Amino acid sequence: MNSTLSALTFKKHSLSKLLTAIFITAATLGAITTTLTVDAATLVENVKGYTLNESGKLITFKNLVIDEGKVVALDIDKGTTPVDSTIDGKGKVMLPGLIDAHGHLLGLGANLLEVDLRESSSAQDAAKTVAEYAFANGQQAWITGRGWNQELWSDRAFPTAADLDKVISDRPVALARVDSHATWVNSKAMEIAGITKNTPSPAGGEIIKDADGNPTGVFIDNASQLIEAHLPKASNAIYEQQLHAAGEHLLANGVTSMHDAGIDRDVYDFYLKEAVEGDLPVRIYAMVSATDPDLSTILGNGTIRDKDDFLYIRSVKAYGDGALGSRGAALLEPYSDAPHQHGLLLTQPEDMTQLFTTVIGAGFQLNYHAIGDKANHVALNEFEATFKSIGGSELRNRIEHAQVIAPDDLARFASLKVLPSMQPTHATSDKNMAEDRLGKDRMKGAYAWKTLLDSGIALPLGSDFPVELANPFYGLHAAVTRQDRNNQPVKGWYAHEALTIEQAFKGFTLDAAYSGHMEDTLGTLTPGKWADFILVDQDIFTIDAKDIWKTEVHATYVAGEEVFSK
Numbered sequence: 001m002n003s004t005l006s007a008l009t010f011k012k013h014s015l016s017k018l019l020t021a022i023f024i025t026a027a028t029l030g031a032i033t034t035t036l037t038v039d040a041a042t043l044v045e046n047v048k049g050y051t052l053n054e055s056g057k058l059i060t061f062k063n064l065v066i067d068e069g070k071v072v073a074l075d076i077d078k079g080t081t082p083v084d085s086t087i088d089g090k091g092k093v094m095l096p097g098l099i100d101a102h103g104h105l106l107g108l109g110a111n112l113l114e115v116d117l118r119e120s121s122s123a124q125d126a127a128k129t130v131a132e133y134a135f136a137n138g139q140q141a142w143i144t145g146r147g148w149n150q151e152l153w154s155d156r157a158f159p160t161a162a163d164l165d166k167v168i169s170d171r172p173v174a175l176a177r178v179d180s181h182a183t184w185v186n187s188k189a190m191e192i193a194g195i196t197k198n199t200p201s202p203a204g205g206e207i208i209k210d211a212d213g214n215p216t217g218v219f220i221d222n223a224s225q226l227i228e229a230h231l232p233k234a235s236n237a238i239y240e241q242q243l244h245a246a247g248e249h250l251l252a253n254g255v256t257s258m259h260d261a262g263i264d265r266d267v268y269d270f271y272l273k274e275a276v277e278g279d280l281p282v283r284i285y286a287m288v289s290a291t292d293p294d295l296s297t298i299l300g301n302g303t304i305r306d307k308d309d310f311l312y313i314r315s316v317k318a319y320g321d322g323a324l325g326s327r328g329a330a331l332l333e334p335y336s337d338a339p340h341q342h343g344l345l346l347t348q349p350e351d352m353t354q355l356f357t358t359v360i361g362a363g364f365q366l367n368y369h370a371i372g373d374k375a376n377h378v379a380l381n382e383f384e385a386t387f388k389s390i391g392g393s394e395l396r397n398r399i400e401h402a403q404v405i406a407p408d409d410l411a412r413f414a415s416l417k418v419l420p421s422m423q424p425t426h427a428t429s430d431k432n433m434a435e436d437r438l439g440k441d442r443m444k445g446a447y448a449w450k451t452l453l454d455s456g457i458a459l460p461l462g463s464d465f466p467v468e469l470a471n472p473f474y475g476l477h478a479a480v481t482r483q484d485r486n487n488q489p490v491k492g493w494y495a496h497e498a499l500t501i502e503q504a505f506k507g508f509t510l511d512a513a514y515s516g517h518m519e520d521t522l523g524t525l526t527p528g529k530w531a532d533f534i535l536v537d538q539d540i541f542t543i544d545a546k547d548i549w550k551t552e553v554h555a556t557y558v559a560g561e562e563v564f565s566k
Contacts, residue, residue, distance in 0.1 A: 040084045041067040042560060043076070044533075047089030050541060051096055051525040052510050058502050058541070064094075066531040069308075069559030073527060092554055093539050095505075096525050097256025097532030098472040099512035101421050102400055102462035105260045105284065106267060107180070109242025111466035112249060115145030117175060121152075123159035130175065131167035142231055143168065146176035146466065148184060151325055151433045158208060161187045161217025174227050179467050181323035183224040185217050193230050202226070204346040206328075221322040221344050239270045247281025251564040253471045254553040256532040257283035259421075259462065259516055261367070261400060262317040265294040272304075275311040281563070283310050283532075285516035287317035287367050290347075290355060299362040308559070309521050309530060315365035317400070318355060319346040321375035324403065324430060324437055329372030332406060336439035343372050352382045360392035365517070367398040367421065373406045373445065380412045393417045396515060398460070401426070402452070404438060405445040414457040419515050421460045422449060424479035424504070425468040431484070431493045443494060449479065450497045459499075460515035461507030472508055476540065477549035479504035485549050501541055501548070531560040 042065070049061040051074075061074040065083060073081070115133035120126035126148050134143045150158050164173050164186035172189035176182070197213045205222030207215050219227055250258065263271070263286050274280050288298050295316070303314035322328015322344045327335055330343040346369075347355065359366045366383075370376040379399055387393045393416065402413070402420035413420050427434075427447040435443055453459045463475050474485065479499045482492035492498055499507070513523030521529050535555040540548050556564035 041065050041072065041082075042085045042087060043078065043081075043083040044087045044089055044094070045078065046091055047094040047535070048091070048539065049074070049094040049525065050505075052506060053524065053526060056506055056510055058505070061525075064525060064531070066560040069531060069561070071525050071527050071529055071531050074525070089535055092535035092537065094525075095254070095534050095536060095540075096509050096523065097534055097556065097558065098254050098508045099516075099523065100250075100255050100258040100462040100465065100470065100472060100508070101460035101512040101515055102261050102423060103258045103465040103470065104180075104262070104467075105246050105258060105282075106239060106242040108249065108466045108470060109244070109246035110144075111146055112245040113241060115143065115175070116147050117145055118147035118149075118178065120148055122154065123148075123150075123157075123163040126159065126175070127163045127167045130164065130173060134168050134171065134173075141171065142189075143171055143173045144175070144231065146180065147178050148175060149178040149325065156433075158182075158216065158218045159184050161185060161190065161215075164217070172230075174231060176224075177323075177326060179323040179325055179464075181221050181224075181328050182326045183219045183227050185219070185227055187217070189227055189230075190215060190217065193227050195226060199226070203348065204344050206344070220326055221328045221346060234266065236270055236273075239267065243274065244281060248564075250282050250470055251556045251558075252553060252566075253473075254534040254536065254556060255282065255470065255472055256534075256556065256558050257285070257513075257518075257522055259285040259287065259460075259512070261287050261369075261464075262289045262319075263287065264289050264292045265298065268298060268313070271311055271313075275306050278310075280310040282558075283522070284312070285315070285518065286311065286313045287315045288313065288364075290316050290318040290359070296358075299359070299364060303363065309518065312516065312518060314363075314517065315367050315398075316359045318359070318366060318368045320368050320370040320379055321345055321372050324371055324434060327437065329404065329437075330370075330374040331372045331404070331438075331442075332374045332377065333442075335437055336442075337436045343374070345375065345378075349378060352378065353385070356382050356386040357390055360386055360395060360397070361390055363395070365395045365397055367400050369400045371401045371403045373404045373409070373442065376402060376405045377409055380409055380416060380418065383416050383418050384412075387416065396517060398515060401464075403430075403447060404442060405448060407445045410445055410448060410451055411455050413452055414455040417457070419458055419460060420452050421462065421515060422447075422452075422507075423462050423464045423468060424449070424475045424499075425463060427482065427493065428478045428484045429468060431489070447494065448497055449499055450503075453499065453503060458511040458514050459503070459507050460512040461504065462512070471549075473540070473551040474549050476501070476504045476508065477545070479507065480545045480548060483546070487546055501545065505540070530558075532558050 045063040065073040173186040175184045206220040208218040321330035368379045398419040398421045510523040513519040537552045554566045
């Protein structure tokens, strides 16, 4: 199934000659070796360095040598090893560039370029922010944004179209919830989309309606597609803006590599173009969206790995259910605070076998979004059946989020070798509503990081940006303290599931690299791997855990080249 890109046919780009020169596939990568010398090497000295070794043990060093973008040695004797140039670390702490194992790169870029509602205190406050943005951006046909979260508002009620109509009624407005599992619109947007009281909710989605059956302006999960179909189509020019806004933001926060959780064919083509042109600011491990109409073509193209490791495509993101905050997460038993609701399955059970066998049979890793215990349960069942039928457990398949798991299913991750890809700040963001949604009994299998890690499975960590903030030190802090950045709750939220700082660090480095089949070149600062590293202002391994989130990045290097400096 693996093939060189020169054999591919692209919808928008005639790149075959360039692709042959620039890209190699996973199958051929192993046959290519790089001879590392120190003839023109760079010494980075005067640092307090930390990395994991190949066994995952934390080690320290005081200098390292880089040649051709890769680490060739640690702790050399400067007097006996010739180097061409020197970088003074000025006593800063050096860490490997951090890897976010689950984010949305262009979504982050879009969020940085549109109205941000994360800090809104009510529907009315959010509407005011939208009105101010609309006034300042009079040329935009649609006003878009994201970040609202009714669980943080005093009434904890979903907003309505009427809230927006009061401040902007002449242009359509579409605002994604903080988790992207609901969309809030005004009446103009519903008019354009043709939404009326007679419009049925689609499978895997819900149009929220009032007592008279009229749509209120909130669309849950798959119902959001009824609105999204009418949004202006993205172009490469827009993608460029989003890519570089997101890239600058991530590098400034110490993230040098990320796993992009769900890209369509247009973005697939765009990433290929950007990689050929050497214009990707961070390393991307891309998951192709399982719902893309061109999925079979993309699978037929085979796995793709840029020889400089800025782009690797060998996985598919599938969609199991919605989010807990919008009660879209699929639960085995009804919601404790809404006994008539069980959540939503976005991929219907009758479609799962074909999806799993198609993706895994093509040699692609399958990464399945599952938040509720039902979604996790049916995914584990399907993985087990698929492995018995056609194999594929060696692909390091993943369940993305794995937030609420039936206790009996916890040990199945390790036994099936299915990686739980988790986001620590989800727990500290959800702590105000999760127990209301689930009740105390189901919390035994919720946000169970330590239990899963102790069962013998790797634990890749990320943020799910822009759902959560992209700063990885927020994630490290949440993983270790089980507290928000106001040190609440005082003793930690279900603190028995907290990780040590070494375990959390491994989740954002070596385990994240492993979950993307890239531990051969990323995840540690050991000889032979890319010299992706950051210099920070404090030692996360010795400071009080409550202060981890305050860590500031002073410089970021990718392949030995400085790409950010404070």
